[in-house]
Amino acid sequence: MPEDDAIRCDACPVLCYIKPGRTGACDRYGNNNGQLVRIDPHVVLDRAKSRGDSVVPFLDRDREWDGSIVAGPETFVTAIGAGTTYPDYKPAPFIISSEVQGVDMVTVVTEGIFSYCGVKVKIDTDRHLGPETNTVRAQGEPVGHVTTSEYGSQMLSLGGVRHLTGGSRREGTVTCETLLNLCDRKPVELTIDEGATVIVQAGKPPVVDGTQEERMRVGCGSATIGMFAKQWFGKVDEVVVVDDHITGVLSEHQAGKLLGVPETGIKMKGHRSTPGRYFRVAEPGTAWGGTNIENPLSILQTFNPKIAWPKLRLLMVSTTGEHHAYFELDESLRPVEKELPAVLSESVARIKENCEPALSTVLFMGGAGGSLRAGVTENPVRLTHSVRDALTRVTCGGAPVYVWPGGGITFMVDVTRMPEHAFGYVPTPALVAPIEFTLKVKDYAALGGYMDHVRPLDSIVERGGRRHVSARPENPWPLAPGKSSKSDRKSDPRSNQ
Amino acid sequence: MREAAQIRLLPGGRRLHLHDGPIDLIVEAFGLTQEINAAYQAAAARFATVLDELCSELALLRQPAGKIPVGVIAKRMVAAVAPYAQQTFITPMAAVAGAVAEEILGAMTFAASLSRAYVNNGGDIALHLAPGEKFVVGMIERPDRPSLFGTATLASSQPARGIATSGWRGRSFSLGIADAVTVLADRAAVADAAATIIANAVDLPGHPAVVRVRARDLAPDSDLGALLVTQGVGKLSANEIDAALDAGVAVANSLFSNGLIRSAALHLHGNTRVLRHDHWVSNVPSEAEMLALAAKKSGKGMASAVPLRAPEPVASAAEGMFARRRTQINCGT
Numbered sequence: 001m002p003e004d005d006a007i008r009c010d011a012c013p014v015l016c017y018i019k020p021g022r023t024g025a026c027d028r029y030g031n032n033n034g035q036l037v038r039i040d041p042h043v044v045l046d047r048a049k050s051r052g053d054s055v056v057p058f059l060d061r062d063r064e065w066d067g068s069i070v071a072g073p074e075t076f077v078t079a080i081g082a083g084t085t086y087p088d089y090k091p092a093p094f095i096i097s098s099e100v101q102g103v104d105m106v107t108v109v110t111e112g113i114f115s116y117c118g119v120k121v122k123i124d125t126d127r128h129l130g131p132e133t134n135t136v137r138a139q140g141e142p143v144g145h146v147t148t149s150e151y152g153s154q155m156l157s158l159g160g161v162r163h164l165t166g167g168s169r170r171e172g173t174v175t176c177e178t179l180l181n182l183c184d185r186k187p188v189e190l191t192i193d194e195g196a197t198v199i200v201q202a203g204k205p206p207v208v209d210g211t212q213e214e215r216m217r218v219g220c221g222s223a224t225i226g227m228f229a230k231q232w233f234g235k236v237d238e239v240v241v242v243d244d245h246i247t248g249v250l251s252e253h254q255a256g257k258l259l260g261v262p263e264t265g266i267k268m269k270g271h272r273s274t275p276g277r278y279f280r281v282a283e284p285g286t287a288w289g290g291t292n293i294e295n296p297l298s299i300l301q302t303f304n305p306k307i308a309w310p311k312l313r314l315l316m317v318s319t320t321g322e323h324h325a326y327f328e329l330d331e332s333l334r335p336v337e338k339e340l341p342a343v344l345s346e347s348v349a350r351i352k353e354n355c356e357p358a359l360s361t362v363l364f365m366g367g368a369g370g371s372l373r374a375g376v377t378e379n380p381v382r383l384t385h386s387v388r389d390a391l392t393r394v395t396c397g398g399a400p401v402y403v404w405p406g407g408g409i410t411f412m413v414d415v416t417r418m419p420e421h422a423f424g425y426v427p428t429p430a431l432v433a434p435i436e437f438t439l440k441v442k443d444y445a446a447l448g449g450y451m452d453h454v455r456p457l458d459s460i461v462e463r464g465g466r467r468h469v470s471a472r473p474e475n476p477w478p479l480a481p482g483k484s485s486k487s488d489r490k491s492d493p494r495s496n497q
Numbered sequence: 498m499r500e501a502a503q504i505r506l507l508p509g510g511r512r513l514h515l516h517d518g519p520i521d522l523i524v525e526a527f528g529l530t531q532e533i534n535a536a537y538q539a540a541a542a543r544f545a546t547v548l549d550e551l552c553s554e555l556a557l558l559r560q561p562a563g564k565i566p567v568g569v570i571a572k573r574m575v576a577a578v579a580p581y582a583q584q585t586f587i588t589p590m591a592a593v594a595g596a597v598a599e600e601i602l603g604a605m606t607f608a609a610s611l612s613r614a615y616v617n618n619g620g621d622i623a624l625h626l627a628p629g630e631k632f633v634v635g636m637i638e639r640p641d642r643p644s645l646f647g648t649a650t651l652a653s654s655q656p657a658r659g660i661a662t663s664g665w666r667g668r669s670f671s672l673g674i675a676d677a678v679t680v681l682a683d684r685a686a687v688a689d690a691a692a693t694i695i696a697n698a699v700d701l702p703g704h705p706a707v708v709r710v711r712a713r714d715l716a717p718d719s720d721l722g723a724l725l726v727t728q729g730v731g732k733l734s735a736n737e738i739d740a741a742l743d744a745g746v747a748v749a750n751s752l753f754s755n756g757l758i759r760s761a762a763l764h765l766h767g768n769t770r771v772l773r774h775d776h777w778v779s780n781v782p783s784e785a786e787m788l789a790l791a792a793k794k795s796g797k798g799m800a801s802a803v804p805l806r807a808p809e810p811v812a813s814a815a816e817g818m819f820a821r822r823r824t825q826i827n828c829g830t
Contacts, residue, residue: 006717012518013552017717025519186501333735
């Protein structure tokens with residue numbers, strides 16, 4: 001049935017065979033010189049002052065977009081649905097001018113086909129997901145690896161050219177699908193060799209081996225002792241911060257010693273690392289401090305009768321503050337649980353308060369190659385220089401990006417700051433991501449821009465087939481990044497622009 | 498890779514947009530707010546599996562004759578094309594848009610009490626009208642240049658609850674040269690199939706100004722295979738336009754007298770013919786009756802399907818077929 005020049009579209013189960021220059025049954029995907037491309041209406045980012053979001057959520061009446069279109073520089077054309085520069089020497093599909101604060105700005109928008117791209121995933125969990133460098137799999141196919149962990153978080157590096165095009169056909173397809181789903185903020189199940197199975201979704205808590213992470217711990221047990229020692233001093237005689245990684249004991253810990261906390265005769269189970277720091281007080285689990293213990297006293301041995309005293313006050317707390325218990329020793333030096341005194345409940349609440357919600361976060365990372373840059377200027381390296389010199393601003397679907405120092409234009413962007421459905425793919429397989437370059441008209445001319453292809457903003461907005469979305473209030477406005485798109489909001493510390 | 502179905506409210510918050518692959522529905526319900534919400538929830542829930550259901554039997558639905566499918570929408574498609582299947586080349590795909598629209602509308606009216614509702618599947622529309630209600634429907638001639646050439650008022654006292662438009666400029670291929678044929682029928686799937694048949698009949702076979710291309714050269718997996726589909730229509734004389742419209746009207750009249758359509762408007766090069774009848778025929782076949790027809794035929798085995806060019810065979814054959822059907826019913830009672 002398929003003829004040699006037709007390609008099969010797998011965007012939906014109809015699985016159309018599409019001839020070059022034609023679209024499938026949906027009119028949304030087409031065959032462009034052998035490449036499957038999405039022909040969605042072009043996304044125009046409206047700097048609407050309205051509430052609302054990129055799409056109107058189904059039956060969510062509080063967040064409806066009022067449908068207004070704001071004219072002039074209040075509108076920014078994103079590259080989503082713009083089409084690509086393929087073949088490379090063609091000018092980018094849209095080169096748009098708009099006047100911003102008296103300065104003519106040019107935005108070159110294109111959808112880049114990124115063979116060199118991937119996502120960096122930060123998973124807020126202390127659970128061991130798998131050994132560093134071990135393979136991460138989706139649907140059984142290798143799609144990336146475990147990379148260096150960060151404080152309180154495990155890191156995965158997924159995608160990249162080796163998985164996309166260097167392995168089997170299925171490996172490439174599954175990798176592409178995994179990246180696309182992660183970038184589209186959909187949940188993806190990943191399995192790590194000799195490690196855990198984790199469900200990752202941008203901006204949502206990770207689910208590790210079926211357990212959803214709630215909060216990041218404030219620090220390890222030892223660090224928690226260090227942070228709160230002063231607040232406990234004088235209010236309690238001994239504190240044990242239970243943690244699967246390092247359990248801390250106040251009286252033995254350096255922080256306690258410095259404050260002059262007297263010895264208490266406490267004896268811990270587990271393996272002592274350095275004074276006041278214990279490894280493996282219990283097995284990993286989902287109870288106290290990521291251990292399997294339900295009764296905190298089970299990690300204590302009997303107090304040393306030569307040092308301990310009756311009425312000794314003992315606080316046991318987990319690294320997230322979710323578990324806590326207060327004891328006093330009786331005449332035979334056995335801990336008896338008592339109600340937590342008010343002076344201590346404040347410190348427990350503070351531990352809790354300092355535990356941030358655990359999230360998975362996804363940064364798309366890609367490099368704008370020579371071909372993509374050639375769509376912007378006849379002399380591609382000048383675009384790189386212009387970005388370096390901060391004359392040209394790079395955005396991804398209108399969202400701010402971090403551009404890596406060094407050669408080329410390699411950037412990272414938080415996918416949750418982009419409009420929905422901003423990414424596509426081609427059967428190479430490679431991801432299609434929007435990318436916009438914004439610069440002054442005279443700078444554009446100077447770097448060899450396609451001046452005869454510059455079109456006024458109105459001509460883009462007036463033509464049909466445009467999807468207007470409201471700007472995200474947390475993003476700086478792409479044409480005037482000094483101001484956030486919502487004037488009453490402080491500038492976003494996450495912005496790199 | 499499979500994109501998820503999109504379910505969202507359109508800007509303005511009144512209309513629901515359901516999109517999955519080639520299915521693109523605009524839905525609007527009227528009535529009490531909680532009833533509208535219930536209807537939209539039901540529409541969304543039903544919509545979730547529609548494309549997968551159809552695709553699981555896609556090969557069967559792309560064939561002119563075959564077994565009766567399993568899916569409720571697929572069965573409705575087969576039933577809708579059954580009256581024509583013996584006389585001309587038609588596959589159940591000719592009724593897919595209307596059949597899907599009917600299904601979603603059915604889910605909504607089952608779940609909620611609505612004064613009015615419509616499900617618009619790219620111009621193939623299923624309607625709900627509570628007693629005393631009416632819809633005003635706008636009609637466009639050229640989908641690529643939308644401008645209203647007329648409106649039709651549909652009142653609850655009239656039987657039509659399905660509207661469909663077919664033409665060579667539309668999303669689907671056409672064997673004829675009509676710019677647009679709009680049909681009113683009792684059910685959307687029936688309207689969809691009928692619009693296809695009538696639009697195919699508006700034709701000037703062998704005319705040099707008509708550009709025809711094999712369907713499979715445009716879309717390799719088209720259900721129309723090697724049949725020639727219209728890709729361009731050049732200048733035609735007034736007589737030629739009349740002749741082509743006459744052919745379409747003849748077929749439309751035969752469908753009317755068989756209870757398959759209630760009305761039709763045919764457009765070609767700025768000329769419009771509207772079927773006007775001052776009566777309703779009462780012998781309207783139900784979906785079950787039409788499906789029974791399909792089951793009977795597939796049991797017997799079909800004669801080789803040939804593309805229909807002249808209107809006469811359809812007219813006479815369709816009448817003959819329904820004459821048989823009526824006879825059977827008479828015998829039974």
